[in-house]
Amino acid sequence: ADVLAVDDFDESMVREVFETAAAMKRMVAAKGGSDVLRGRVLANVFYEPSTRTMCSFDAAMKRLGGQVVSVSESTSSAKKGETLEDTVRCLECYCDAMVLRHPQVGTAARAAAAARKPILNAGDGVGEHPTQALLDLFTVATAWAETGAAPPDVLACLAGKQLTLLGDLKHGRTTHSLALLCSRLAAPPSLVLVSPPELRMPQAVCDKLRARGVAVEETDALRQVLPQTDVLYVTRVQRERFATEEAYRAVAGSYVVDKALMEAAPPRCVVLHPLPRVDEISTDFDADPRARYFEQMENGMYVRMALLALVL
Incomplete structure (x- = not known):
């Protein structure tokens, strides 16, 4: 399932996320992390600067036992003119889910349309977060x-x-x-x-x-x-x-x-x-x-x- 906009959530889903987050908070305090996502890889794809969102997704994946591949605009083939859709299709060959931040509204939805793996919107321009x-x-x-x-x-x-x-x-x-x-x-x-x-x-x-x-x-x-x-x-x-x-x-x-x-x-x-x-x-x-x-x-x-x- 993708996480593209808040309209993807109803009240019961919000409650489930909150209950799970509270459990995660207790788990981190007790033992630092778990291996529930061991063997999984997250691609962190950020075309805009970020400290909190990028690092928290990185830390979140690692505390759950997974690994992270990080991509920025300066290090991606977007510099060579590669389309967002092609970048997504490439990266999903290496990962199980993708976090995307981009300066243009609607890019998360575009990425999700091109991808077979879950896309999580980390901010699309002045659109949503x-x-x-x-x-x-x-x-x-x-x-x-x-x-x-x-x-x-x-x-x-x-x-x-x-x-x-x-x-x-x-x-x-x-x-x-x-x-x-x-x-x-x-x-x-x-x-x-x-x-x-x-x-x-x-x-x-x-x-x-x-x-x-x-x-x-x-x-x-x-x-x-x-x-x-x-x-x-x-x-x-x-x-x-x-x-x-x-x-x-x-x-x-x-x-x-x-x-x-x-x-x-x-x-x-x-x-x-x-x-x-x-x-x-x-x-x-x-x-x-x-x-x-x-x-x-x-x-x-x-x-x-x-x-x-x-x-x-």
Whole structure:
């Protein structure tokens, strides 16, 4: 089975991934790994820079006893003009599954159409990043369970809550996927979309959310919505997605989350960031117990371990 978009998942599948990820987390703490994927090979194919996603998939496969072949644009035959489809057909001769990141929307679906082996989308341009959305929600559920604020059902904890997405919502594939994953739940949180007017969530995404019954509010006023925010999801303004430096600088630094600002947020607010950050979260907030972005990064390995084990 491929993992291309969050619409591939329904609520029961999300719950299965979360239960498996929690088991993986316990297993790693107890003994470091297992050999459930011994003899299997994963191809990590990254045409865009990556630290967390690439390394967490690599570590996930190795902790499950498998091996990894890594390919970047600079080391692949794409430099010679080879098509994505031919690259995929070549690599699947050597591996059991493939993780793909590419700067163009729709490339994961193209790869899956050409491949006989499973394809996992690690980000296709400004499109989607489904495995990130899964680890984001897993982190929220885990955080609330630790504080006693969550019911036993890890997804039920989202009902009636407010999820505020902040920053570059136009180009931010992580926010697209997280919002759409929420819409797959029977009782989704309400969504508040905070951004400069130039960086609003794509209308197609908003239309789909509302059609599925999700309450959506768009604003540029973070301070007004912060006191009601249960989850604050911060994203950077992505310099690499802008056509010119001038266009980037016009919106860079629009919002900065720091210790002083977060005095207005609830004491159990969960603050996430897909990372890397530039200056949108001040380091003076890192020690706050509501800051969960480094835990979020670690959870990425457990969720990707779960996905690899389930897919393979």
